[in-house]
Amino acid sequence: MTMAVTAGRTAINPRAAVLAYLAVSGIVYLLMMLLGLTMRLAQAQWIDVPPNFFYVVMTMHGAGMVGIAGLSSAAVMWHFVRRYIPVSTAVFLTNLVFFLIGAVLILGAGFIGGFGAAWTFLFPLPAHSGGLWSVNAAASYLVGLIFIGVGFLLLHLDIARGILSTYGGLGAALGVKQAFGLAPAEKGPPPAVTASTMALIANILGILVGAAVLVISLVNLYVPTFTFNALAAKNLIYYFGHTFINVTIYMAVIAVYEILPVYTHRKWKTNWAFYLAWVLSTVFVLTVYTHHLLMDFAMPTWTLVAGQVISWLSGLPVLLVTAFGTLTVVYRSGLRWNPAAALVFLGVAGWAIGVIPAIADGTIAVNSVMHNTQWVPGHFHTYLLLGMVAMVLGFMTYLTNPQPRYGFAWLGYWLYLVGGVIFVIAFLLAGAASVPRRYAVHVAQWLPYDRIGSIGATVAIAGVLILVARFFVGIRTAASAQDPT
Amino acid sequence: MSTRRLLVATCGSWLVLWLPAVRGGLERDMALHMAVQMPLLIALGALVAAATCRFEPRWLAAADWLGIAGIAAVVLGTSFWMVPRALDQAIADWRIDLVKFLTLPLLVGMPLGLSWRRMPPLGRAFIWANFIPKLGAVGGLYLGAPMRLCAYYRLDQQELAGWTLIAVAVALGITWFVAAFIGWTPSCGKRPSRPSVDGAGRQRALHASAA
Ligand code: HEM
Ligand SMILES: [Cu+2]
Numbered sequence: 001m002t003m004a005v006t007a008g009r010t011a012i013n014p015r016a017a018v019l020a021y022l023a024v025s026g027i028v029y030l031l032m033m034l035l036g037l038t039m040r041l042a043q044a045q046w047i048d049v050p051p052n053f054f055y056v057v058m059t060m061h062g063a064g065m066v067g068i069a070g071l072s073s074a075a076v077m078w079h080f081v082r083r084y085i086p087v088s089t090a091v092f093l094t095n096l097v098f099f100l101i102g103a104v105l106i107l108g109a110g111f112i113g114g115f116g117a118a119w120t121f122l123f124p125l126p127a128h129s130g131g132l133w134s135v136n137a138a139a140s141y142l143v144g145l146i147f148i149g150v151g152f153l154l155l156h157l158d159i160a161r162g163i164l165s166t167y168g169g170l171g172a173a174l175g176v177k178q179a180f181g182l183a184p185a186e187k188g189p190p191p192a193v194t195a196s197t198m199a200l201i202a203n204i205l206g207i208l209v210g211a212a213v214l215v216i217s218l219v220n221l222y223v224p225t226f227t228f229n230a231l232a233a234k235n236l237i238y239y240f241g242h243t244f245i246n247v248t249i250y251m252a253v254i255a256v257y258e259i260l261p262v263y264t265h266r267k268w269k270t271n272w273a274f275y276l277a278w279v280l281s282t283v284f285v286l287t288v289y290t291h292h293l294l295m296d297f298a299m300p301t302w303t304l305v306a307g308q309v310i311s312w313l314s315g316l317p318v319l320l321v322t323a324f325g326t327l328t329v330v331y332r333s334g335l336r337w338n339p340a341a342a343l344v345f346l347g348v349a350g351w352a353i354g355v356i357p358a359i360a361d362g363t364i365a366v367n368s369v370m371h372n373t374q375w376v377p378g379h380f381h382t383y384l385l386l387g388m389v390a391m392v393l394g395f396m397t398y399l400t401n402p403q404p405r406y407g408f409a410w411l412g413y414w415l416y417l418v419g420g421v422i423f424v425i426a427f428l429l430a431g432a433a434s435v436p437r438r439y440a441v442h443v444a445q446w447l448p449y450d451r452i453g454s455i456g457a458t459v460a461i462a463g464v465l466i467l468v469a470r471f472f473v474g475i476r477t478a479a480s481a482q483d484p485t
Numbered sequence: 486m487s488t489r490r491l492l493v494a495t496c497g498s499w500l501v502l503w504l505p506a507v508r509g510g511l512e513r514d515m516a517l518h519m520a521v522q523m524p525l526l527i528a529l530g531a532l533v534a535a536a537t538c539r540f541e542p543r544w545l546a547a548a549d550w551l552g553i554a555g556i557a558a559v560v561l562g563t564s565f566w567m568v569p570r571a572l573d574q575a576i577a578d579w580r581i582d583l584v585k586f587l588t589l590p591l592l593v594g595m596p597l598g599l600s601w602r603r604m605p606p607l608g609r610a611f612i613w614a615n616f617i618p619k620l621g622a623v624g625g626l627y628l629g630a631p632m633r634l635c636a637y638y639r640l641d642q643q644e645l646a647g648w649t650l651i652a653v654a655v656a657l658g659i660t661w662f663v664a665a666f667i668g669w670t671p672s673c674g675k676r677p678s679r680p681s682v683d684g685a686g687r688q689r690a691l692h693a694s695a696a
Contacts, residue, residue, distance in 0.1 A: 053541045091607065155611040164606075201662070204614065208658060211618035225631040250686025353614065 006450035014089045016479045018079045021096060022396050023475065025072035026468035028064060028103075029389065031462065035061040037457045040423075043442045044450035048439040054440035055116030062119030063106055063141075066245050067148055071099055072392045073251035074155060077199060078392065079395075080258045085162035088379045093152050098151025100422040105144030112139020118438070121145070123213075127221050127309055135221050142214050142221070149207045149214070149240075156200040156207075163197060173197040174282065175275030185271045191257040194275065202243050205286060210240030231298055235289075242289035249315075249351060249383065250285070252391040253322055259398050260326060262485055263341045264333035267323060269338055276319045277317035284314035294367045304364065311362030316356050323352050339409035340401070341466075343394030346417060347387050354383030357428060372438070374449075375431025382424045385460070386417070393467050398484065400474030412466030419459025426453030491536040495529050502526065503586060512576055515638040515646035520653055523566060523589060530594015538599055546603070555600025556612060562593035563616075567623055571632035576637045577582030619657050 001443035017260040035057050042049035047056070078092055109115040114133040117125040126138040160170070167189060174197045188194075213236035219226050257268045290307025293299050327347045335341060357379035360366050370376070393416075397409060430449035435442070442450055501507055502525060512520040549555050565571055566585060574580040601609065627647030633640055663669075 038654070089608075153609070153614055154611065157614065158607055161606045161610065164665065164668060167668075170666045172668065205662070208614060208618045208621075212621040212625065212654075215618070215622040216629065219626060220629075226626065226629045227631070228625065230570045 005243065007178060012089045012093060012345075014079075014082060014092070015481075017089050017093050017096075018075050019399065019475055019479055020093075021071060021075035022392075022399070022471065024096065024100070025068055025075065026396065026471055029072070030062055030461070030465060032064040032068065033457070033461045035064070036459070037454065037461060040450060040457050042440065044447060044454045045442070046451070046454060049440070051440035052116065055118070056110045057116055057118045058438065059118050059141075059184055060107065060110040063104070063110075063145075066119055066241075066248075067099065067103065067106075067383070069388060070148075070152060070244060071096070071253075073248040073388060074152070076255045076392060076395050077192070077196050078155070078159070078249040079399075080254045081159060081162075081196040083194050084190055085159070085166045087162045087207035088158050091158040095155040098154075102144040102147030102151070105140045105147065107140035109133075109137045109144065113140060115141045117141075118239060121217065122237060123217055123228060123230055124220060126217060127224055130272060139218060139221055142218050146214050148210065149210055152203060152244075153207045156204050159196055160200050160204070163193065163200075163444070167193070170197050170201060174201075174279055175270075176279055178270075178272055179275035179279045183274055185275065188270055188275055191268055191270060191274070193252045194205075194270075194278045195250055195254050195257070196418065197218045198278055198285070199247050201282055202247050202250075202285045206240045206243035206247075209236050210244075211239055211359040213240065224464040231296060233291065233301060234296070238289040238292040242292060243285060245384075246288070249388045250281070251319065252347070252388045253318070253351075255391045255395040255398075256322060256326060256348055259340060259344050260329050262398075262483075263328050263338065264335045266329050266333055268329060274321045281314065281318040282396060284310050284317075289318040291362045291367075294362075294364050295371050308362060308364050312359050313350075315358075319352055319355060323348055338396050339406050339413050340398040342413055343390050343397060344466075345392035346413075347389075350386030350390055351383045352390070354379050354381075354387055354424075357382070369434070370431060373431040373434055374427045376439045377437055378424055378427030378431050381427060385421050386424065389464075390416075393464070396471045397467065400471050400478045408466060409469045409470055412463045412470065414463070416460050416463025416467065419456045419461070419463055419482040422430050422456025423453050423460055424456075426450070487535045491532065495532050495536075499526075499529055499590065500585070508582070513584075515572070515635065515642045516649040518572060519567070519646055520551055520649045523585075526586060526589035527563075527594040527597065529599035530590030532594075532643050533590070534595045534598025538602070541599060545599075549596075549600055549603060551605060551608065552600030552603035553608075556595035556604065556608070558596045559600070560612075562588055573599075573635050573637055583678065613657075617654050617661070620650050620657070621654035624648065 016464045038047070038049065038057055039054060039061065041047045043053055074095070078087065081087065105349045113136065115126075115129075115137040116132060117129070117138065121138075121142065126142065127135070128282060163170065163173045171177075173189050173193050178188040189197075213233055216226075216233070217227055220228065250468050263270045268394065287306070288310045289300075290303055291311040294304060326345065330345065357375065361370050361375060361379060402407070426449045429451070430446060431437075433446075433449070435446045435449060502511070502522065508522075511517045566589065571585075575585045604612070622646045626640065627634065627643050627650065633643060635643065638646070
């Protein structure tokens, strides 16, 4: 890591810190994608994976992907929000260290301890392993999550501190006044600040809830006579888990707001609708987790109705203003496409398209059919793999390749796009045919989907490999370079 | 109010809390014990700190660098008096209760009042962020416990205490959030300067300082 010595005191180069985040992210994404491919190949019966190991792989893929999605999109957020508010590079790196410690504990829990209760660790499953994993393995997983949560908590709190010192309150940084026409939109906070504010509100509250339920789960592991209301625990876990993965898209989308204008030479215009959208989505993101409970009949009916309605609405405001803003920034701008711009543009498209099957699934009538089918991994892989990850890859490309030598990157882009589309369509079609998710062993009728999905995944991973490799080639010069403007 | 009057008032309140009727009344119920009596004792210590911080010797301020030592005392003290066994002992033996009556104001409240100002904003926020889920989790454990954790309290009192702690945690979380949302900062006199900058101005300022 590059250290710059300024006036007798060592300061860590913030750019190098961001690149360190992205280097870790590139490697972890590739490894986790290979785990995903392993599952798909096993379902396709092209390789032989013992079922109990399938669930270890599924747990590691889920936890690893959710964690690295958080880490990489936090890098996007931090890099850009730093332009507007004072933040601490030391805290930023502390988060990386906590993340790595947590990752070691989680990987150890899975690959050494055999923990396979899914990344959602639903109570009381971690304590009921049926002999497949030990109490200590489950505890190692939970403690690993606590480490990662504490790291993110520090990072978000530090950004909150910077925002409060500059804007006075979170409401002002979110653009509440602008949203309701009480102040001129031109005076509003930059999009990166608005997005970071919503991300920190959601994630801090989510992590506080998560910490409490993690401690309770740990106690239950070692003292099983302490029992908790399982439905309450499920609420708390999804409050934390859903919020954490959902927020990644709101952090990564900052790449769109900051990178596209660079290439189109147009400012990202904010108006009252933009701020209103972010205010609404802030409220929704805190309540939308209830769609995970649509099949829990013990929940009071009104919560189910609310969960359904909020699920329809939740992502839409920000998605709409972002998609619209993207089109206005790009349309007739004379943009000469390059892989970085194309990747963030793809990110918006993948997000928009992936939300459609998600909204369908957030409808109780549909959910009672599609619940726990591969429709679900179908829609979330669309907006995560082709939305959020595309934005992160675009950011990586933007930082490491100021000169237009793009031939190889275009190859990576197209492999990733075409393979990714095939991969998610295979999931969606399987879901429409009622193939259940989270099954280690598939029956003969399901194999065609699995095999097409495996081929798509292989192609997509080859594309990501190229893009990540290019990032590593450019990483040394990028540490001392300036952002392309 | 003058410092002297404030000190008299705090000592008076402390004695009132120690009166057998008040003490017994508040300790008879677990929720009152944990959510009323103990916070009041801490608050008394914090009040004394606020009144006397001007006279704080320099060496103490220097030793309590960034408020770390003081906050460590706060965390240890509060954690200890959250343990069910400690509550039991305090009821069983008035001498232990006296220890509680002395340690909560002196080893928790005073350090809190003195060290809090010295802590960097991130440290303060982190303490809040630890305390809130801790209260919630302890409350949850009281609810989930299969048996009575305190010899002196009935199961239903324990349950009420659990819910009370959870409610306090939720209330604190909401208050904290609202305060940050509207940008309210508790301050003694001087408000922190709050430059209202537009994004571009800030950006230029940062770049200038980085260069
Ligand atoms: C080429 C890349 C990828 C492949 C091949 C892949 C493959 C898979 C497979 C086969 C499953 C299990 C499906 C089932 O339940 O039957 C799965 C689940 C999952 N994947 Fe991926 N995936 C990829 C990328 C991603 C990305 C980028 C993310 C997030 C950022 C992600 C997050 C998840 C999550 C959260 C689950 C759910 C695990 C569970 O059910 O507990 N995946 N993936
Ligand atoms: Cu969700």
